[in-house]
Amino acid sequence: MSDAPLKPSTIAVHAGRPPHESDQPFNTPVTFASTYVAGGDVEYGRYGNPTWAAFEEALGALEGGRALSFASGLAAIATILDLVGQGQKVVASRHSYSGTVMQLADLEARGRLTCELVDVTDTDAVVSACDGASLVLLESPTNPALEVADIPTIRDAAHAAGAYLVVDNTFATPLLQRPLDLDADLVVHSATKFLAGHSDVLMGAIVTRDDELFGVLKNRRDLIGAVPGPMEAFLALRGLRTLHLRVERAQANAQELVRRLDGHPAVGEVRYPGMGAIISIELAQGAMAADLLCRKTKLWVHATSLGGVESTFERRRRWRSEAATIPEALVRMSVGIEDVDDLWADLETALDDLT
Numbered sequence: 293m294s295d296a297p298l299k300p301s302t303i304a305v306h307a308g309r310p311p312h313e314s315d316q317p318f319n320t321p322v323t324f325a326s327t328y329v330a331g332g333d334v335e336y337g338r339y340g341n342p343t344w345a346a347f348e349e350a351l352g353a354l355e356g357g358r359a360l361s362f363a364s365g366l367a368a369i370a371t372i373l374d375l376v377g378q379g380q381k382v383v384a385s386r387h388s389y390s391g392t393v394m395q396l397a398d399l400e401a402r403g404r405l406t407c408e409l410v411d412v413t414d415t416d417a418v419v420s421a422c423d424g425a426s427l428v429l430l431e432s433p434t435n436p437a438l439e440v441a442d443i444p445t446i447r448d449a450a451h452a453a454g455a456y457l458v459v460d461n462t463f464a465t466p467l468l469q470r471p472l473d474l475d476a477d478l479v480v481h482s483a484t485k486f487l488a489g490h491s492d493v494l495m496g497a498i499v500t501r502d503d504e505l506f507g508v509l510k511n512r513r514d515l516i517g518a519v520p521g522p523m524e525a526f527l528a529l530r531g532l533r534t535l536h537l538r539v540e541r542a543q544a545n546a547q548e549l550v551r552r553l554d555g556h557p558a559v560g561e562v563r564y565p566g567m568g569a570i571i572s573i574e575l576a577q578g579a580m581a582a583d584l585l586c587r588k589t590k591l592w593v594h595a596t597s598l599g600g601v602e603s604t605f606e607r608r609r610r611w612r613s614e615a616a617t618i619p620e621a622l623v624r625m626s627v628g629i630e631d632v633d634d635l636w637a638d639l640e641t642a643l644d645d646l647t
C-alpha cells in the first residue's frame with residue numbers, strides 16, 4: 293500500500309481499532325474501570341480509559357489533531373472557558389448554541405470573565421471585538437441561525453490579539469470543515485449530535501494540534517472530571533464508523549428539501565448554509581403556525597437536539613433561553629437519513645394544512 297494519506301471515510305471506519313492480530317477483537321472493548329494497577333500511564337479512571345482513547349484516536353485522525361473526550365459538549369466548553377484568566381474577555385457568536393451563551397452569561401454575571409457577543413456575519417465587528425480578547429469562540433454555521441463566519445480573517449484578528457480561536461464544529465463535522473487546517477487553536481464538538489449520530493448518547497470532545505494546549509486541557513479535564521462513561525465512548529465510536537455515510541445522505545436529503553421548501557406558500561424564509569443537514573425555516577404565518585407544524589407530522593419528530601439518523605425539528609424560541617434575535621417563527625430542522633420523498637410527503641401534508 294502507498295503512503296498516501298487515508299481518506300476521511302477510511303479513517304472513520306478504521307481509526308481507533310485494536311491491531312490486526314490473531315484473536316484480537318475488531319472493536320475496542322468497553323473497559324469498565326475506576327482504577328488500574330499502579331505503575332502505568334493511566335492509574336485512575338478519571339485520567340484515562342482505553343475506550344475513550346479509541347474514540348479520541350478516531351476523532352483526532354478525522355479533525356487532524358489530538359482529541360480529548362468529555363461528558364458532553366457543554367462539559368468540553370466549560371473546560372475550555374476554564375482556560376480564560378480571571379476577568380478576561382471572551383468573544384462569541386451571539387447565535388451560538390443557547391447552552392453556550394447561558395454558560396458565558398453565568399460566568400460573566402459572577403465576575404469570572406467578560407463576554408462580547410457578536411454577529412459572525414459582520415466580520416469587521418468581530419475583528420474589532422477581538423481587540424483585548426483572550427478567547428474567541430465561533431460557531432460556523434451558527435446554531436440555529438446558520439450564519440457562516442469568515443474564519444481566516446477572524447483567526448488573524450484573534451491571533452494578533454493573542455487570543456485562542458476555538459471553533460465549535462458540531463454542525464459541519466470534520467467531513468465538511470476542518471478548522472485546525474484553518475489554524476484554529478481548538479475544535480470543540482457536541483459528539484451527542486452528528487458524531488455519535490443515533491440520539492442515544494451525550495458526549496463532547498476537544499481537538500487540538502498544539503501539544504502544550506493539549507497538556508493544559510488534559511490537566512483541566514483531570515481536575516474538573518467532566519469525563520464520559522466508557523459505554524458512551526463505545527457508542528460514540530460505533531456511531532462515528534458511519535459518519536461519512538450518514539452525513540452524505542442527510543446532506544443530500546437536506547439539499548433536496550431546501551429546493552422543495554423554497555416557494556411553498558406556508559414557508560417564508562429558508563436558511564441553508566450550502567452544506568450539512570440542518571435547515572432553518574421561518575413560517576410565513578408566524579410562531580403559531582410553527583408550533584402547529586411541529587405537532588402535525590408523522591415521521592418528523594418534534595424534539596430538541598439534532599444530528600441523529602431520524603429527522604427532528606422544533607421551534608427554537610419555545611426555549612426561553614434562545615436568543616431574542618432568533619425569529620419567533622423559526623423552526624430548526626435536523627434532516628435524517630430516511631427516504632427524502634417520505635420526508636417531503638410528511639412535511640408537505642403538514643405545511644399544506646397550514647395554508
Ligand SMILES: *Cc1c(COP(=O)(O)O)cnc(C)c1O
Pocket residue numbers: 364365366367389391392431435460462463481482483484485494495496
Ligand atoms: C448541542 C450543542 C452543544 C452542547 O452539547 P451537549 O452535548 O448537549 O452538551 C454545543 N454546541 C452546539 C453547536 C450544539 O449543537
